[in-house]
Amino acid sequence: MGGQKAGVSPAFLFLVLLMFPVQVLGQTSPENTWDAPPAYRQVEMDPTLVPIGKGAIFVPTMTTSLAEPVYLVYTNETLVAEARTGTSVLVEPGRYQVKVGSGTIEQMITRTVDVEEGHTSLILPDWAGLVINVIDETRTPIKESYELFYQSNLENYGLGYGVDEELGEELTTWLLKPGLYKVVKPGESFNTTRNFATLRLLPGELVRYTLVLDDENQNFIGFGILDEGTRQINIEDWKIRSEINGNFILNYFQNTESQRKEYNFTLTAQWFNQLRYITDLHNAFVRIILDEGLSFEKGESIRKYVDRIELKATYIYRFWEKVGPYLNLALDSKFFETNAYFDSPRDVYRLNTGGDTTHIYTAAESVRLSPAFFPLTLKEGVGFNWIIAKSARLNLNLRSGFGARQTFVHQSYLLNDSQTQLKPLQKSTLTGLEMLMIGDSRIARRVQFNTEFDLLLPESDTQTWVYDWDNRVRVTLSKYISLDYNLLIKKEEAIPDVQSEHQVLIRLSYVL
Template sequence: MNTRYRSPIHNDHRRIISYFINIPKPDTLLRLCLVILPVLLLCHTLRAELPPALPGEEITDHVLRKTLVQDTIRKGAKDTLRSVTLWYDKAASTWDAPSLTDQMSKDNTIVPMGKGGIFIPRMTQLHKEPDIEILDSMGVSVGGGETGVTYPLEPGSYYVMLGSGTHKQRIVRKVEVVEFRTMPVIPHWAGLIIETIDTNAASIKGEYELVRIDGFESFGRGYGADVSLGETVKTWILKPGLYKILGRGESYNTLKNFITVRLMPGELSRIVLIQRPEDLVILGGGNVDVASGRKITSNWKFGGSVGGNIQFVNNVDKKDDRKSDYSSLLNLNSSTWIRYHKNPLEWETTISLNEGFNVVKQASSSSSWSIMSATDDFKVRTLFIWRFFQWLGPYGSVEAKTNLLTKDIRRGDKELFLILTDDSVRTTTEIDSSAVHRLNPSFSPVTFDVGGGVNIDALNLNLMDIAIRLGAGSSYSGFPEKYTEISGSKINYDTSDRAVARLIDKSVLLRYEKKTEIFELGPLGQISANLRVGRFGTAGAELKVFVPLYPENRLTKPDFNINTILSWQIARGVTLDYEFSYVLKQPTNKDAVVDLATNTVLLRFSFSSR
């Protein structure tokens, strides 16, 4: 019974074993291939190597740490890669130009086989920084030009000279060029942009001098830009340190008419210099952004500001109550602007208002308060620039200026207003005994200026730069009837006539002026040049030519304005300046002819124990 039960199982087991025993064996050659193939793959892997490096060099934290100036690292601080990258990120965030990596990636310079390259980054826009020069190990110049460009060179040691000032003041960096690699020069220098404006935040063609404080080292004269003429401000490239910005003609250690600025390694600083347009005296300045604004879209930006002050004064004279008074002064400053910028087009419109009111009342007077206008300035300006080349761009501008309020004058302790039609008492037309007399009505005067032309940066080298401006302009000024206050010493009268003398002494003298209109039209040309002479000297010159065509045609008798300056550093803290200016105006009216030449020699010296 048990045998019959186990027999099927036993038979199945035998069939399974017989199946595996009878499987056909693989071919001997195939088995050999299966053994050799893994061995060959292993040998190939052991003999493999990395592919050759790509041309150029990756800007890593190690490169930044290696090229960083040691002075910028605090003593005793832990030298970590993170601290280096934080320094670079902070410095590059102040640039107007893209970061170093972006500049190198967008540079289309081709480095030939067998050569390497040097890349010097820029902090601002093209054509605004001094050119660089590259010297080999023997001191021979092998290249140069603008920053922000790769310079292909043979492998070896080179010196890069860059920065503002004379040959001696330039910055020198040694760079090792390696084949197939572009070596970036990490900027340890500093950039400085100085914009000159007036108290109404309007750009003016100011003038200043830049001096390094620690060694009384002058870097020469600098000038602002008149944006209404399409001009742009150049960038100073300097060694980090403390600098002094002086007014024209000041000594190095002056305690007036100056501001200071500290430049940090790798950073771009923007300074606003407020100057008085009449004599270019420095009224203030610093890191002030007068056009911060807010973006509307990627290309549009607008901004505005409002400010002012209020002052109350009560003068009490215990001896004479008639001299006591109450006064209140209110000043209001506001400006609004909108700007469009998309290369190569720029458009900007600015509206500014500067108003001041003086409310006065005499304590002994029963009359009401009188309102006198102090500051009154309303201006609208539109500027359009088309920079189809960085060194060439036409411009057009329209500007309107006027006064919105009337202007009055108080006679104070005088008894009368004596009104004259000229500078003689014999032509007196009116005697006014009122307390206040109106000098100018509203919208007096009204001025329209329209101009256009083209700016050309003809030459921009390390030793010399030349700029040319050609264009035409017209100006209209309308003056309604008005009165001008004059001094008694400037009028003609019989001093022996006591009655007339007493009348003059107790009166405020006003001269009546008729309504006049002035319109001028003509072409304008200007050329300016700056030259760095030798190791210690600088020279600058500017020539302006205006040819009025209306209302009088003076094509053969144009107006000239020439200004030149030579500056030579004799020793540390001692500078000799020579200035020459010549003004020639040749109108038909001989009384308006100007033919004036001025020569000025200025020896400036400064000493301070340090």
């Protein structure tokens, strides 16, 4: 038989051409990770008109202009303009150096751009965007700090903070050069093997990480990407999320010699609900968390393991981008009664507010501390969020308002340390003014200052004021040496005197 040239079916070719480009076309642009529209779309939306004899420079935003550091425009090492990302700068035609990014001025990323008359020069980001949300184990955003290092040369980029999103505060977006970064607990050294996390940033991409802290000692207990967006329902301006999580643990022990068998189990469940409504003017937030759990050990009755009801609701009206009044409500309670259990029977004395015995529980194995739904705590607050300053040299945000808290009790008691007396809890009401100020400043090219001042004024008497003022100054002495000075001034409710703490850290780093 003669040789026959193999042919290729047109249908087969069509199928290959149809399927192969899917991988190529499926490669997503880094701009798809942004919260903001793509860069060229932002330029089209920019209302700036370029007059005759002028040109423009445009640096796009990945999230929002207020969340990102401003960019600087230089010519011949002279600062000629600064602007928010997502907005244009009008300049004379010519060559300019544009500095973008977080950290000190020296740490900012420099790009050179040529500006032509009548044209807008777009600088496409080859830097990365990073947002870190700080929460506790209940997924509640908390205002705690962390420190960020560039791992390749041990460069310190400073402090980042969590926010109270329920009061309309917005997480800061870091703009950083791509590479490997390390997040550590403030005060820990760069080489620490505890309370740290690492992450890699890619050019042009925005990534969101979540840092989970222990609410008592602020130690790191989790870090990573929580894909919350895939678990929520979006209906126009509404974002709805509801999920049920459960956990079951069974432990079984057997001693071969004594033939003794022990077992216990714990069952917990959480129903998490969150509703958010966001427009240019309105921001409404409601969160309801129900946490329930029980435990059982051999020879004992089933007992309550966890029991909590939490409701938080906030409304913010943004009549101006720099000012927004807020109103927030919160409720904290429980579904079931609370009991205390003893290892051995004992007599327990129930007292009244005067300290007199009203009842004796004889040979009690357990006593009731409080009925269902009590104690019940309510919190209310009203005030304003202010953006006082937003520039390359100074960022200053202020939240001030009036707060109130009530704790309702009904046949609720506190067991003393010796577990022999029940003392009644008292209904309480606390009202006062509250203020929170957060700021950062690039004092000089190598000097950065951070401050956070939290103040509660229950009364006009200054002795009743409670405040916490945390200040940090970082000076980059050279590429390998930096100096950190931390000053904490605080006044606690239970301690009449003002307390202060000082800490000086000299960081030495050299990559061999």
